Amino acid sequence: MFRINKSSDMLPAIQRGNPVNISVDGNPIEAYQGETVAAAMLAAGIRTFHNSHKHKQPRSLYCGMGICYECLVTINGVHAQRACVTMVEEGMRIETCKELEL
Numbered sequence: 001m002f003r004i005n006k007s008s009d010m011l012p013a014i015q016r017g018n019p020v021n022i023s024v025d026g027n028p029i030e031a032y033q034g035e036t037v038a039a040a041m042l043a044a045g046i047r048t049f050h051n052s053h054k055h056k057q058p059r060s061l062y063c064g065m066g067i068c069y070e071c072l073v074t075i076n077g078v079h080a081q082r083a084c085v086t087m088v089e090e091g092m093r094i095e096t097c098k099e100l101e102l
């Protein structure tokens with residue numbers, strides 16, 4: 001997945017919010033006001049949000065609307081936050097969870 005950075009005849013003009021500074025696992029990524037954490041992570045090429053507790057399998061975005069809890073990450077030190085329903089905020093520190101503790 002990637003960001004569409006310019007308009008074309010096929011697409012309406014792209015309007016984004018102001019840029020915000022966030023990091024995932026200590027690495028700064030591009031994000032804009034009005035985006036969810038999941039959208040910013042996917043646009044940055046991050047696919048694994050956490051690994052399942054039982055089988056240690058990578059988990060990522062599934063429902064995209066807060067129902068399935070497959071997109072859990074740690075945000076500003078708070079574990080098990082749903083990336084798909086959390087909007088990015090300036091200075092947000094996101095950590096993918098290699099092994100999720102619930």
Ligand code: FES
Nearest residue numbers: 062064066069084
């Ligand atoms: S993707 Fe289902 S709760 Fe986030």
